[in-house]
Amino acid sequence: xxxxxxxRGISVAVSAVMVTSxxxxxGEGDGFSGQTVTFWHSMAGxxxxxxxxxxxxxxxxxxxxxxxxxxxxxxxxxxxxxLRASIQSRQTPNLVQVFEIGTKLMVDTKAVVPFADxxxxxxxxxxxxxxxxxxxxTVGGKLQSLPFNASAPLLFYNKDAFKEAGLxxxxxxxxxxxxxxxxxxxxxxxxxxxxxxxxxxxxxGWLVEQLLANAGVEYCDxxxxxxxxxxxxxxxxxxxxxxxxxWSTSVKDGVALNVGRNNTDASAxxxxxxxAMLPFTSANLRDIIxxxxxxxxxxxxxxPDDAEQGKGGVFNGGGSIWTLAGxxxxxxxxxxxxxxxxxxxxxxxxxxxSTGYIAVNAKAQDTATYQExxxxxxxxxxxxxxxxxxADVPAAQGCxxxxxPQARDKMNDIVESVILGRATPxxxxxxxxxxxxxxxxxxNKSVGQ
Amino acid sequence: MSTASLxxxxxxxxxxxxxxxxxxxxxxVFVMFGFYPLVRTVWLSVAASDIFGNVTGFVGLDRxxxxxxxxxxxxxxxxxxxxxxxTVLPTLLIGLFLxxxxxxxxxxxxxxxxxxxxxxxxxxxxxxxxxxxxxxxxVGLFNGLLDLAGLPxxxxxxxPATALPSLALVSVWRDLGYAMxxxxxxxxxxxxxxxxxxxTDGAGRWTLLRRIVLPLLSPTMFFLLVVSTISxxxxxxxxxxxxxxxxxxxxxxxxxxxxxxAFAFGASDYxxxxxxxxxxxxxxxxITIIQFRFLQRKVxxx
Numbered sequence: 001x002x003x004x005x006x007x008r009g010i011s012v013a014v015s016a017v018m019v020t021s022x023x024x025x026x027g028e029g030d031g032f033s034g035q036t037v038t039f040w041h042s043m044a045g046x047x048x049x050x051x052x053x054x055x056x057x058x059x060x061x062x063x064x065x066x067x068x069x070x071x072x073x074x075x076x077x078x079x080x081x082x083l084r085a086s087i088q089s090r091q092t093p094n095l096v097q098v099f100e101i102g103t104k105l106m107v108d109t110k111a112v113v114p115f116a117d118x119x120x121x122x123x124x125x126x127x128x129x130x131x132x133x134x135x136x137x138t139v140g141g142k143l144q145s146l147p148f149n150a151s152a153p154l155l156f157y158n159k160d161a162f163k164e165a166g167l168x169x170x171x172x173x174x175x176x177x178x179x180x181x182x183x184x185x186x187x188x189x190x191x192x193x194x195x196x197x198x199x200x201x202x203x204x205g206w207l208v209e210q211l212l213a214n215a216g217v218e219y220c221d222x223x224x225x226x227x228x229x230x231x232x233x234x235x236x237x238x239x240x241x242x243x244x245x246x247w248s249t250s251v252k253d254g255v256a257l258n259v260g261r262n263n264t265d266a267s268a269x270x271x272x273x274x275x276a277m278l279p280f281t282s283a284n285l286r287d288i289i290x291x292x293x294x295x296x297x298x299x300x301x302x303x304p305d306d307a308e309q310g311k312g313g314v315f316n317g318g319g320s321i322w323t324l325a326g327x328x329x330x331x332x333x334x335x336x337x338x339x340x341x342x343x344x345x346x347x348x349x350x351x352x353x354s355t356g357y358i359a360v361n362a363k364a365q366d367t368a369t370y371q372e373x374x375x376x377x378x379x380x381x382x383x384x385x386x387x388x389x390x391a392d393v394p395a396a397q398g399c400x401x402x403x404x405p406q407a408r409d410k411m412n413d414i415v416e417s418v419i420l421g422r423a424t425p426x427x428x429x430x431x432x433x434x435x436x437x438x439x440x441x442x443x444n445k446s447v448g449q
Numbered sequence: 450m451s452t453a454s455l456x457x458x459x460x461x462x463x464x465x466x467x468x469x470x471x472x473x474x475x476x477x478v479f480v481m482f483g484f485y486p487l488v489r490t491v492w493l494s495v496a497a498s499d500i501f502g503n504v505t506g507f508v509g510l511d512r513x514x515x516x517x518x519x520x521x522x523x524x525x526x527x528x529x530x531x532x533x534x535x536t537v538l539p540t541l542l543i544g545l546f547l548x549x550x551x552x553x554x555x556x557x558x559x560x561x562x563x564x565x566x567x568x569x570x571x572x573x574x575x576x577x578x579x580x581x582x583x584x585x586x587x588v589g590l591f592n593g594l595l596d597l598a599g600l601p602x603x604x605x606x607x608x609p610a611t612a613l614p615s616l617a618l619v620s621v622w623r624d625l626g627y628a629m630x631x632x633x634x635x636x637x638x639x640x641x642x643x644x645x646x647x648x649t650d651g652a653g654r655w656t657l658l659r660r661i662v663l664p665l666l667s668p669t670m671f672f673l674l675v676v677s678t679i680s681x682x683x684x685x686x687x688x689x690x691x692x693x694x695x696x697x698x699x700x701x702x703x704x705x706x707x708x709x710x711a712f713a714f715g716a717s718d719y720x721x722x723x724x725x726x727x728x729x730x731x732x733x734x735x736i737t738i739i740q741f742r743f744l745q746r747k748v749x750x751x
Contacts, residue, residue: 081712084501105715109501193601200587259586260607260696269587402500405715413697420609420697439716446499 034065035334038093040073040083042319043149046287048072050354058341066334076102076319077405087111092324094335097148099319100136101404104225106322107139108402108447113323116143118336128361129343132387133316136398145320146339147360149351151283152383153210153314155179155302159295161186161196161276172277172299176211176246179277179302183255186276198255200275201247202266203419205411206317207279208243209398214303215239216312218395220407225400229449233399233407233436235414235429239304244425248418258419261412281317282383285356289377298379300386313390315398318357353377358384402443403436410436487730494723502717512720516728521698522706525725528613529682529702529732535617536624536681541673543621544628549662551629552636562633569626573686580619581691606692609699616700619687624680628673635669636662667748675740682733703729 043051055070073079076099086092087109098106106112115137119126126134126143133147159169165185173179183198201207212219217239220230250256257275259265270278271292279301280288289296301314321342323335341347348364351357353373364370365381374380390396401407410432417423423431460468494512496504516522551562568576583590584605592602605615643661652660685704688694694701694709701709703725711722 077714080715084717088501102715105500193596257586258604258607261693262581265585265587268585272588274587403715409714416695417697422697443500446501446505 032064032067034062034067035331037066037068037095037331037335037338039068039070039095039097039321039335039338040079040093041070041097042073042076042079042099043097044072044075047149047283047355047357050351053354054342054347054351057347058338061341062337066337068338080105080405084109087324090326092326094327094331095321095323095339097319097321098145099405100317100398101408103137103139103144103320104400104402104404107144111325112144113325113332114142114144115146115323115339118323118332118339119143122333122336122340124336124340124343128345128363130358130360130362130384130387132390133358133360136316137320139400145322146343147316147318147320148342149283149318149320149355149357150316150360150387151281151318151357152316152386153207153301154280154282154285154383154386155299156270156278156280156288157297157299158186158270158273158276158292159297161273161294162297165276169295169297172297173302174300175303175305175307176243177305180246180250180255183250183277184253187255189254194254194257196273197257197269197275198250199277199279200257200259200266200269201279202259202263203261203412203415204263205408205415206281208240208411208415209408210301210314210317211243211304212239213390213396213398214301214312214314215307216391216393216395217307219399220401224394224397226394226397229444230399230401231440231444233433233440235411235433235436239306240429241425242304242306244415244418244428247415248421248425251419252421261416282356282358283318285380285383286354286377287356289379298382300382310391312393313396314386315390315396316358316387353380356380356383358387401440402447403440406439407436490723490726492723493719494727496720498717498719500715500717502711502719508720512724515721516724522721524698525701525703525706526728526732528698528700529704531613532617532684532700532702533678533681535614536620536684537674537677539617539621540624540628540677541670544625544673545632545666545670547625547629548632548636549658551633562629566626566630568623569630571623573623573684574690576619576623577687577690580622580687584615584691607696609696612692612696612699616687616691619691620681620684624677628677631669631673632666635666639665671740671744671748674744675737678736678740679733682729682736703732 039055041048041051051070055068059067071093073082073096079096080098080102083092083096083098092111116126118124129143129147130150133150134143137143137145137147155172157169157172162169162172162182165182167182167185173182179199186196186198187194188196209219217237218224218234220233222228222230224230247256251258257269259269263280266275266278267280267284267288269275270280271288273292273294278288285298289298303309303312321339323332323339327335342351343361345359345361345363345367346369348359348361349367349370352359352364353370359365359370365384370380399407414425414428414432417428418425422428493504495507495509497506497508498504547565551558551565586592586602586604586607589605591605595602603611606612639662643665644657647657647661682702683704684702685708688700688702688705689708692700694705707722707725707729710716710718710725
């Protein structure tokens with residue numbers, strides 16, 4: 001074959017490939033001419049099914065006009081990594097769900113449209129949103145994103161095991177010391193082999209953040225990052241030492257099961273009856289109650305021993321949905337319409353009762369869906385009540401800091417190294433604090449703060 | 450074509466054009482996905498970057514100094530070497546053993562050979578998820594079996610001492626099929642006449658293995674050694690799913706440390722990540738050169 005024909009052949013082949021791939025990406029192939037909204041989320045398992053149900057319901061109501069494409073992007077941390085890459089290459093989704101500790105980072109990307117601005121333009125009243133939760137996502141006086149999945153930390157416990165151990169199933173522990181005492185009684189051992197542990201907890205910095213908030217201890221400086229940009233973490237406190245000590249001692253004494261950093265392993269151990277108590281997020285309330293073969297008790301989260309009751313309080317975990325800037329107006333309007341739907345009492349009632357997340361719309365409690373489920377599972381009301389009971393102090397609102405995802409991971413390192421006997425609480429905390437300072441500084445420097 | 454009639458080093462214009470046409474696609478792919486990222490990695494390793502990964506300045510070899518001065522960071526080198534040893538040696542030894550056993554001439558041996566090779570068809574992610582269930586501390590299969598046998602349960606992935614071997618087990622299980630297949634192919638290439646001649650001379654099983662099979666299999670073994678070492682150095686999926694580099698950094702290899710520096714937990718220290726990438730590149734090159742230099746001499750190519 002002469003070279004000219006070969007070259008022509010190559011160029012024809014290349015353009016054919018390009019044309020097919022362009023059509024594959026662009027067209028839906030079914031003549032859909034409305035707006036397509038891409039929505040990245042991090043909900044897997046039962047909670048992922050609940051998201052799919054909401055999206056299908058919304059798409060059904062808007063046939064021919066709006067189509068929401070919900071895409072699971074992996075866990076919160078992985079999704080955040082992908083989002084940052086998409087911001088760099090200017091190929092962002094319309095909407096993205098980000099965990100609570102990504103809030104400052106999202107604001108600092110300057111790639112988002114504040115939810116308050118959209119709400120004002122779209123005639124959506126922010127008054128219906130749970131004030132405590134909305135406050136968490138308010139930065140610079142503006143609600144930045146739509147709180148969607150708000151969770152509260154809870155103490156799940158096995159009521160049958162409580163009775164068996166001679167404990168009152170209606171009086172779950174409220175402090176770490178009470179929890180340690182109950183755990184000892186609940187542990188069943190024969191020789192060295194433990195058939196039931198007092199409690200199980202995955203190594204998760206979030207559990208520690210909530211304990212500190214419940215004790216009224218600020219996690220970082222600058223008024224927990226609410227009065228200005230935080231410059232350091234405030235970890236060198238007797239409270240944190242006490243928490244780490246409680247945890248590692250419990251594991252060493254064989255009353256607590258260490259499952260590493262895997263949340264699912266912790267809830268699985270509890271559901272299988274291998275551990276009698278489980279400090280865990282409310283996000284999987286429905287799943288945990290449904291999957292256990294014993295009567296599950298749901299209690300408010302415990303607080304550290306040196307904490308006075310009422311001085312602090314837990315705050316919302318979970319995440320919110322952010323609107324990315326730089327998309328056509330019609331598409332952004334369609335995305336906002338979907339957000340309005342997600343925030344509606346009916347959608348929030350469905351969402352809350354199929355997961356365990358707190359309904360962010362206060363009116364959701366009055367819907368028939370919610371009332372119906374509450375009759376069978378009165379525990380669904382607990383997470384929201386627990387959040388509302390928190391004291392109005394910065395310590396109980398969680399630390400707002402750009403390097404928060406790294407801080408949570410460092411907290412895991414502290415707990416893990418002490419549990420494994422590699423460090424004392426004092427040295428582990430001091431090392432982690434030293435490691436966090438440059439991370440926070442470099443973050444603040446790169447966003448010009 | 451009579452290239453012999455042309456002076457050395459000179460080609461017809463037409464041939465050059467054809468050659469360029471054939472080379473162009475591969476070259477384009479290599480430049481885009483091989484050379485460009487490589488050059489960029491080296492550049493990023495000597496540059497400072499902000500939290501979004503944008504380059505903000507030149508810092509020379511500072512980040513290399515950071516990496517080698519920090520004992521916690523240096524530790525990934527030891528973990529990486531331990532992981533390579535714990536995966537490559539068992540894979541090769543057990544793979545060879547299985548290949549020898551499966552040489553037996555019994556009916557249906559093809560079925561068993563296929564069966565033994567199937568783990569190779571699993572993706573790292575799928576295998577890791579399955580093993581994650583096996584290793585689960587409270588409801589896992591392995592601890593269930595230990596419990597049933599009246600033995601103390603193990604902390605497979607949560608104890609720094611057992612985490613790396615547990616990870617290596619998944620890798621070995623998955624790579625074994627491939628090693629066995631390649632060894633089998635190597636074994637079948639050994640002419641039957643050699644065995645017959647040796648047997649006639651009164652050689653026993655061990656002599657056959659030591660004097661005929663192993664020397665003639667050495668090119669295969671060498672190939673597998675190089676390929677497995679490189680793939681073991683690049684293992685990511687199993688670590689990410691099963692341990693996330695923990696507990697306490699016990700399974701953070703170079704590749705995983707690189708990922709953590711660049712992407713995990715909202716970090717974007719592309720500089721430090723690139724340093725680790727360059728160290729990995731040098732490590733792969735050095736190991737490969739050593740293997741070629743010293744082991745190739747002992748390889749018998751028949």
